[in-house]
Structures are given as structure tokens and as C-alpha cells.
Amino acid sequence: MRKMEALWAYQEAEIAKNAVEAEIRSTPARLQLNKLHKQLKNQQAVIAKLTEDIEIYEQQLPKLTEQVEKLEARLEVESGELVTIRQDDESTAEEMTELKVDIERLNREISQGVRETKSLLAEIEKATEEYQSTVKAASKAKKEYDTLRVTCEEEKEARAGEMAKHDQNLATLAKTVDPALLERFNQVKLHHAVPIAKIVNSKCGGCNMSLPMVMLKKIATTDGIVECENCGRILYSAND
Numbered sequence: 001m002r003k004m005e006a007l008w009a010y011q012e013a014e015i016a017k018n019a020v021e022a023e024i025r026s027t028p029a030r031l032q033l034n035k036l037h038k039q040l041k042n043q044q045a046v047i048a049k050l051t052e053d054i055e056i057y058e059q060q061l062p063k064l065t066e067q068v069e070k071l072e073a074r075l076e077v078e079s080g081e082l083v084t085i086r087q088d089d090e091s092t093a094e095e096m097t098e099l100k101v102d103i104e105r106l107n108r109e110i111s112q113g114v115r116e117t118k119s120l121l122a123e124i125e126k127a128t129e130e131y132q133s134t135v136k137a138a139s140k141a142k143k144e145y146d147t148l149r150v151t152c153e154e155e156k157e158a159r160a161g162e163m164a165k166h167d168q169n170l171a172t173l174a175k176t177v178d179p180a181l182l183e184r185f186n187q188v189k190l191h192h193a194v195p196i197a198k199i200v201n202s203k204c205g206g207c208n209m210s211l212p213m214v215m216l217k218k219i220a221t222t223d224g225i226v227e228c229e230n231c232g233r234i235l236y237s238a239n240d
């Protein structure tokens with residue numbers, strides 16, 4: 001079991017290193033940094049969306065204004081005509097009615113256009129306010145983010161020596177492990193964060209499946225890799 005013992009020691013060293021890395025990644029400053037990172041991304045998306053919306057509204061506004069102005073110009077013309085018709089004895093009641101209906105319709109269309117303009121202006125104002133408050137909040141978050149990033153770098157730096165020792169230890173241990181076993185270990189690691197499972201009461205310590213006698217015998221007599229048929233972890237018998 002000497003080959004497997006070396007591999008087991010390698011895994012233990014790797015777990016120790018990972019624990020330090022996990023600590024560095026989960027300090028209050030780092031967690032807050034991650035939160036702010038997400039927040040900033042969301043805020044940037046909101047800002048982009050609002051910028052686009054405001055641009056579209058501002059393109060609509062002159063068109064709408066122009067439309068209302070045209071209607072108002074026509075109304076003025078038709079109102080003038082109505083005055084003329086009233087003074088003209090030869091004009092018929094039918095002509096008068098037609099003109100009045102037309103003027104009413106123009107008035108309705110103008111009211112509608114004015115309502116739309118007002119609501120568009122309100123939309124622009126609302127979007128602009130939201131844009132400004134989001135920009136302000138994002139700028140505040142960015143400042144906090146930059147400060148925290150410095151803190152996180154300092155935290156990482158403070159543990160750099162410790163990490164270097166772990167790396168050194170792993171490199172030393174890696175030399176003691178059979179290269180073929182190490183390669184297999186790394187392959188199993190793609191599926192299991194901790195590739196080697198100890199055998200506990202004739203069960204795989206990883207997935208808890210009972211191991212057949214023949215397999216237990218094989219593990220006891222082989223100094224190499226035997227994988228759990230259920231989960232694929234490398235089995236290790238610590239008793240030997």
C-alpha cells in the first residue's frame with residue numbers, strides 16, 4: 001500500500017491547501033466584493049437599457065410635436081373657412097356640417113396628440129430620474145468595490161507565504177507519488193473534488209456503497225488504484 005499511502009498524503013496536502021484558498025475566498029470583504037460585483041453588473045445593464053429607452057423617446061418626441069403642429073395648422077385653416085362659409089350665402093348647410101365634423105375630428109386628434117406628448121414627456125422624465133439615481137448608486141458601489149478590492153488583495157497577500165508553503169509541500173509530495181497514479185487521481189478529480197475515499201466498515205467512504213468481498217481482497221493485495229464501481233472514487237484502505 002505504499003504507493004497509495006503517498007497518494008493519500010498528496011490528497012491530504014491538497015485538501016489543506018484548498019481549505020486556505022476557501023478561507024481567502026470567503027472573508028467578509030470578499031463576500032461583499034462578490035455581491036457588489038453582481039450589483040454593478042445589474043446596474044450597468046439598467047443604465048444601458050435606460051439610455052436606449054431615453055434615446056428612443058427623444059426620437060419620438062419631435063415627430064409627435066410635428067404631427068400636432070400640422071393638425072393645428074389645418075385646424076386654423078378650416079376654422080377660417082368656417083367663418084367664410086358662414087358669411088357666404090351660396091354655401092349649403094351640408095358644406096357647413098361637413099366642415100364642422102372635420103373641425104371636431106381635428107380637435108379630437110389634437111387632444112390625443114397633446115395627451116401622447118405629455119405622457120411621452122412623463123416617460124422621459126421618469127427614465128431620466130431612474131437613470132440619474134442608478135448612475136449615482138453605481139458610482140457609490142464602484143467606490144466601495146474598489147476599496148474592497150484593495151482589502152481583498154491585502155488579505156490574499158497576508159496569506160501568500162502560507163500558500164507558498166502549501167504549494168511547496170504539494171510539489172515535494174507529488175515527486176513521491178507514482179506518476180500513473182497521480183494522473184488517474186487528477187482524472188477522477190474532474191468528477192469528485194476529493195478523489196480518494198477511505199474504506200469504512202467495508203463501505204466506500206465516498207458514496208457509502210457496500211464493497212464486495214472480492215474487491216476488498218483486491219484492495220488489500222494491490223498497491224495500486226481500485227475504483228469504487230458505484231461512484232468511481234479511488235478506494236483507500238487505511239488499516240493496511
Ligand SMILES: [Zn+2]
Nearest residue numbers: 204207228231
Ligand atoms: Zn463509492
